[in-house]
């Protein structure tokens with residue numbers, strides 16, 4: 001080979017910030033603060049305060065490779081950490097505050113974070129656990145200066161810390177694009193949380209790809225409100241995708257209740273939002289109750305768990321909003337696929353487009369290869385029918401977990417096993433049928449718990465439907481349907497079974513329907529491990 005003769009510019013996250021400042025400097029960023037006010041500035045303002053923060057971090061002795069932790073909501077201050085920390089070559093460890101205490105301690109200790117930035121909401125948590133954070137030397141409370149409370153940990157104040165620093169031009173260091181930038185831990189529903197260390201290269205390539213028309217299709221006319229958490233796999237990369245494309249950014253802090261979201265959606269002209277299904281269930285209910293409309297909202301990306309078909313349909317039919325289902329995981333930075341139409345699907349008519357978009361997790365995107373592997377190791381045909389282990393490969397897919405040097409995570413071909421069971425069709429659409437550990441194995445056949453849940457959740461009065469496989473004396477496992485109803489609604493077992501009967505094959509019928517609160521994991525998914533343990537003996 002002969003070397004190419006183009007410029008050797010590393011793909012670093014600071015390039016995104018610099019681009020946003022120069023190309024879209026006056027585009028607004030609106031953030032709710034934890035104090036409850038609305039903070040407004042623009043990409044130039046973000047860049048300026050990020051330079052101040054970078055200087056303050058250097059003053060604290062932060063060096064390349066250090067891990068800096070955050071326990072924070074979707075706010076402008078968290079965004080500043082998103083750029084300042086990796087910009088210096090250090091790593092931002094975004095901690096999920098919904099983990100259990102022991103898991104939070106595990107994450108901070110495992111990451112060996114030396115500075116912890118936290119929102120006021122988490123002050124009690126930090127004070128409770130501070131003695132167990134053996135590597136943290138400095139605590140910084142991300143609050144307004146006049147409402148600062150150093151607490152028992154003697155926290156510095158974010159504003160007081162960065163205030164005296166200059167926002168003049170800063171010589172962002174130039175380093176290898178493969179350097180670590182963000183350290184995100186999986187929620188650890190099985191075993192300890194596992195650290196996924198995103199490189200600058202992965203974050204930048206992912207950010208470029210996710211904005212494409214085949215994916216989120218964002219332009220400078222969009223006003224984007226991420227309702228997935230910045231601490232969970234970088235909120236699907238929106239903190240990078242928006243500045244790349246010049247979108248106005250609206251950050252809701254922790255206020256994900258419908259009325260608070262509506263205030264921003266209507267008040268700020270939000271055109272595009274995204275979050276896990278739970279948030280939208282509450283929002284759609286609230287719209288139905290109040291009779292309000294969705295303002296300029298046009299598209300919503302939903303993922304993290306399967307999108308109930310009824311949700312996508314209500315969004316379209318009642319509110320003219322297009323739902324794009326996405327699938328991804330912490331290990332894929334996190335975007336894998338997005339459900340956007342193709343000419344081959346469009347040719348089959350609008351109903352077919354809706355059907356595909358609403359019931360498939362998404363289609364193949366450049367930068368992440370997918371294949372379905374069968375139990376004998378062979379590749380499944382792309383027929384939309386044959387399900388198997390979903391394997392992924394690409395520049396923003398994990399190679400190895402943080403500090404798990406001995407793990408042989410990938411197969412010989414460099415593929416990562418996602419733990420999901422899926423099908424792939426001739427149009428390149430992927431459909432998740434289950435997580436490998438949640439699939440219900442009954443009499444040698446498999447039942448998709450996701451499919452059953454999707455049907456059951458459309459039964460009137462049902463708010464959340466969870467299906468788990470429970471040990472059964474004859475059939476190995478049989479499905480149990482656990483239902484949480486909408487507040488103030490009563491639904492009977494027979495009503496649910498009558499609703500299911502014409503819609504599913506007979507052997508899929510749950511052996512029982514029970515009514516109980518459905519537990520959720522730290523990332524808002526149905527906690528099937530807890531459900532299985534709670535109902536384990538129910539059918540024996």
Ligand code: ADP
Pocket residue numbers: 185186187188233302303304305306307325326327328329330331334361418419420432434435521523525
């Ligand atoms: P956790 O820490 O909860 O595992 P992740 O975000 O990494 O958090 O979870 C990724 C998993 O979530 C995927 O492997 C898949 O099982 C599930 N998931 C994500 N998006 C979807 C979707 N659209 N439909 C069904 N399952 C999904």
